[in-house]
Amino acid sequence: MEFDFGYIINYILTYETGIPLVLFIGIIAVVCGIVLFLYYTRISTRTFVRKASICMFIGYVSLVICTTIIFRTEYDEMKYVLCPLISYIGLYNKLLAQNILNIVLFMPVGFFAGAALRKKHLLNVIKIGFVLSLSIELIQLISRRGVCNIDDVIHNTLGCVLGFACFVLCLKMMRSHLKQC
Numbered sequence: 129m130e131f132d133f134g135y136i137i138n139y140i141l142t143y144e145t146g147i148p149l150v151l152f153i154g155i156i157a158v159v160c161g162i163v164l165f166l167y168y169t170r171i172s173t174r175t176f177v178r179k180a181s182i183c184m185f186i187g188y189v190s191l192v193i194c195t196t197i198i199f200r201t202e203y204d205e206m207k208y209v210l211c212p213l214i215s216y217i218g219l220y221n222k223l224l225a226q227n228i229l230n231i232v233l234f235m236p237v238g239f240f241a242g243a244a245l246r247k248k249h250l251l252n253v254i255k256i257g258f259v260l261s262l263s264i265e266l267i268q269l270i271s272r273r274g275v276c277n278i279d280d281v282i283h284n285t286l287g288c289v290l291g292f293a294c295f296v297l298c299l300k301m302m303r304s305h306l307k308q309c
Contacts (some may be wrong), residue, residue, distance in 0.1 A: 131223050131224060132223055135221045135222075135225070136221055136224055136225040136228065139221070139222060139225040139226075139229075145268065146233060148290055149163035158183075158184050158187045158188070158279055169251055170215075171253035175302050177243065178243065178244055178246070181240050181244040182240075182241035182244045184236075184240045185237070185240035185241055185243075185244050186239060187303045188240060189237065192233060192234075192260075193264065193266070195233075196264050196274060197264065197267055197268060197271065197273050197274065198273075200268075200273040200274050201273070202271065202272050202273050203272045203273070204272070205271070205272065206270075206272055206276070207274075207275040207276065207279070208269055209271075209275060209276070209277040209279065210275040210276075210278055210305070211276065211277065211278065212278045213279060213282070214279065215277075215279040217229055223259055227279070227283050230279075230280050230284050230287065231283045231284070231287035231290065232261075232285055232287060233284065233287060234257055234283075234284040234285070234286075234287030234291065235260065235268065235287045235288070235290050235291035235294065236289045237256070237260065237284075237287070237288050237291060237296065238253050238256075238257060238287065238288035238289060238290060238291025238292035238293075239291040239292065239294055239295045240291075241253050241256045241257075241288070241291075241292065242291070242292040242295035242296065243295055246281065249297070250289065250292060251260065253286060253289060253292040254288070256288065256290060257284060257285040257288025257289065258286070258288075259279065260284070260288075261280065261281045261285055261288075262281050264280075264284075265277065265278075265280055269288075
């Protein structure tokens with residue numbers, strides 16, 4: 129099968145919840161959280177970064193919950209797919225775009241979790257991504273807002289790991305740059 133990457137990118141940018149609008153709201157929420165945080169606290173730089181990361185993590189997770197549960201319409205019945213990696217059987221453009229979207233959606237979760245955690249271990253980030261994603265999928269099942277899909281849990285957790293890897297990479301690049309100065 130031939131993939132149409134133009135279709136995939138267009139699908140991601142015009143997803144039914146309106147990703148550009150959601151990102152705009154998310155940026156506003158994060159900036160507001162940072163401003164409030166700066167206003168009420170006077171602390172050292174390292175603690176500040178950790179607490180600001182916690183604020184951003186909470187803000188972004190709230191945004192994810194809104195886009196995956198609250199802003200969705202309710203189905204008449206529970207919908208679920210419990211067979212792992214079934215989305216790769218007969219993979220087509222829309223399904224590939226949804227898989228990519230699930231990975232990208234959780235990358236900031238891993239990035240902010242990495243910045244917020246005192247012990248920056250991959251296993252801790254995997255646990256956070258897995259539990260958060262599983263919770264969202266179970267709420268979607270119970271509330272009938274979306275399809276509870278095991279593949280979404282896998283892709284979201286993978287996105288969390290990739291976000292954490294980006295955080296670690298950025299941290300190493302900053303440290304090496306500071307050593308050169």
